[in-house]
Amino acid sequence: MLLFSIIVTVCYSLSWSTSLLIQPKADSCTTYNHPQYGIGQCIETSKCPNALYISGYCESQPANIKCCFSLNPVERQEFRAIWIATATNIDWPSSKTATTATQQNELVNILNMVQRLNMNAVIFQVRPAGDALYSSTLEPWSLYLTGTHGVAPSPIWDPLQFILTEAHKRNIEVHAWINPYRARMKGATYTPAATNMAKRFPKYAYTYDSQLWMDPGSKEVQEFVLNVAEDIVRRYAVDGLHIDDYFYPYGDGTEFPDSTTFSSYQQQGGSMNKADWRRSNVNYLIESLYNRLHAIRPKIKFGVSPFGIWKSGTPAGITGLSSYDSLYCDSRLWLQQGTVDYLTPQLYWAIDPPAQSYNALLNWWIGQSTKGRHVYAGNAAYRMSQATSPWAVTELVRQVNLTRTMSNRLALGNVFFSTKQLMQNVKGIQNELAKLYTDKAIVPKMNWL
Ligand SMILES: *[C@@H]1O[C@H](CO)[C@@H](O)[C@H](O)[C@H]1NC(C)=O
Numbered sequence: 001m002l003l004f005s006i007i008v009t010v011c012y013s014l015s016w017s018t019s020l021l022i023q024p025k026a027d028s029c030t031t032y033n034h035p036q037y038g039i040g041q042c043i044e045t046s047k048c049p050n051a052l053y054i055s056g057y058c059e060s061q062p063a064n065i066k067c068c069f070s071l072n073p074v075e076r077q078e079f080r081a082i083w084i085a086t087a088t089n090i091d092w093p094s095s096k097t098a099t100t101a102t103q104q105n106e107l108v109n110i111l112n113m114v115q116r117l118n119m120n121a122v123i124f125q126v127r128p129a130g131d132a133l134y135s136s137t138l139e140p141w142s143l144y145l146t147g148t149h150g151v152a153p154s155p156i157w158d159p160l161q162f163i164l165t166e167a168h169k170r171n172i173e174v175h176a177w178i179n180p181y182r183a184r185m186k187g188a189t190y191t192p193a194a195t196n197m198a199k200r201f202p203k204y205a206y207t208y209d210s211q212l213w214m215d216p217g218s219k220e221v222q223e224f225v226l227n228v229a230e231d232i233v234r235r236y237a238v239d240g241l242h243i244d245d246y247f248y249p250y251g252d253g254t255e256f257p258d259s260t261t262f263s264s265y266q267q268q269g270g271s272m273n274k275a276d277w278r279r280s281n282v283n284y285l286i287e288s289l290y291n292r293l294h295a296i297r298p299k300i301k302f303g304v305s306p307f308g309i310w311k312s313g314t315p316a317g318i319t320g321l322s323s324y325d326s327l328y329c330d331s332r333l334w335l336q337q338g339t340v341d342y343l344t345p346q347l348y349w350a351i352d353p354p355a356q357s358y359n360a361l362l363n364w365w366i367g368q369s370t371k372g373r374h375v376y377a378g379n380a381a382y383r384m385s386q387a388t389s390p391w392a393v394t395e396l397v398r399q400v401n402l403t404r405t406m407s408n409r410l411a412l413g414n415v416f417f418s419t420k421q422l423m424q425n426v427k428g429i430q431n432e433l434a435k436l437y438t439d440k441a442i443v444p445k446m447n448w449l
Pocket residue numbers: 394397398401
C-alpha cells in the first residue's frame with residue numbers, strides 16, 4: 001500500500017538523511033518525543049513488532065535499541081467495513097418480532113466482531129423502504145424492526161442511536177444507509193402508514209415489479225427525501241450518509257410508469273430525452289444531498305455504492321447490466337464532479353472471468369476519480385453462500401490483496417456484503433480477515449472536508 005510505503009520512506013529519511021530540516025534528538029533512550037509521531041519508547045526493536053516507525057536515534061545504545069513508535073503510531077488508513085442490511089431482515093435484526101433485548105444483543109455482537117477483526121466502519125440500513133429504524137416524526141417505524149409497519153418498538157428504543165453509542169465506544173464509524181425511492185419492498189402487502197411517501201405523494205407512487213416505488217422525477221418526492229436525510233444528519237452523530245444502487249428500480253421488462261411526470265417536464269419547456277431527464281433527476285438528488293448535508297455538517301461523509309458496472313463495454317471487455325442505462329445512474333459523473341466523498345461500486349464479481357473482472361472494474365473506477373475522492377470496493381461475501389458455483393474464501397482474500405495494490409490510486413478499502421456471512425463465519429472468513437487485518441487501521445482521511 002502507498003500509505004505503508006510513505007511510512008517506510010519517512011522512516012528511512014528520518015534515520016539516514018543528513019538534509020533533514022528538524023533534527024530531532026532523543027531526550028533519553030527511554031522515551032522520545034518525536035515532532036511528527038509523538039511519544040515513542042526506546043526499546044529493543046525485536047520487542048516492538050507492531051511499531052509503524054522505528055527511529056535510528058538512540059546512538060549511545062547498542063544498535064538494536066531504537067525508538068519504537070508503537071504508542072502513538074502513524075496509523076494505517078484503510079476503510080474496512082460491512083453493510084448491515086435490515087430490509088427483509090437480511091442481517092439484522094434476526095427476527096422482526098425478537099425482543100428489544102435480543103435485537104440489542106445482536107447489534108452488540110456484530111460490533112464486537114467488527115472490533116475484534118480490526119475493522120472500522122459499519123454501513124447501517126436505517127430506511128429500507130420509506131420507513132425508519134430510528135425515531136422519526138417524518139416516517140413510520142419499519143416493519144423489519146417491530147413486526148408491524150408504523151408501530152413503535154416496545155419497550156421503545158432507537159436502533160440508530162443505540163448503534164452509534166456502541167460503535168463509537170469501539171472506535172467504529174457508522175454510516176446511515178437510506179434507500180431514497182423505494183416505498184415498500186417486493187412482496188410486502190401491508191398498507192403504508194399515512195406518513196410513508198406513498199401516502200404523502202400518492203400520485204407519484206407506482207406499483208412496479210411488486211414493489212411500491214416513488215417517482216424520482218417528482219420535485220416533491222425529491223424534496224422529501226432530502227428532508228429525511230437532513231433530519232438524520234441534524235439529529236444523529238452519524239459519520240456518513242450512504243445510498244446503495246437503487247435509484248430508478250431494476251427493470252422488470254416493462255416501462256417505469258413516469259410518463260405523466262416526463263410530459264409535465266416537457267410542457268414546462270424541458271428538452272432532454274427521457275433517459276437523460278431521468279439521469280438528471282438522480283444527479284440532482286446526489287448533488288443536493290452533497291451540498292445540503294455538508295451545509296449542516298461539513299465533515300459528514302457522503303457515499304454511494306452504485307451497481308459495479310457504469311456502462312456495459314466500459315472498460316473494454318466488460319459486459320453486463322449498465323447502471324447508466326438501466327438505473328439512470330451516472331455514477332462516474334459523481335466521482336468526476338466530487339459530489340460524493342466516496343464511491344463504493346458493488347464489484348460483486350470474481351477476479352478471473354474477464355466479462356466482469358473485479359480488478360479490471362476496480363482499476364477503471366479509480367481512474368475516474370479525477371477529484372481525488374475515495375473508492376472503497378464493495379465485495380460479495382454472500383457469494384460464498386450461493387447455491388450455484390459458490391466462491392471460495394480465497395476469492396475475497398485475493399480481492400482485498402488486489403485492492404491494496406491499488407491503494408496509491410485511491411482504492412482505499414473494502415466493504416463486505418453482507419454482515420451475515422461474517423457473523424456466521426462462512427468458510428472461515430473471520431479467520432481470513434483476521435490475517436488481512438492484523439492491526440488497527442483508521443478510516444482514510446478526507447482532507448477536503
Ligand atoms: C494475500 O496477501 C497476503 C499478504 O501479502 C499473503 O500472505 C496471502 O498469501 C495473499 N493471499 C492470497 C489468496 O492471494
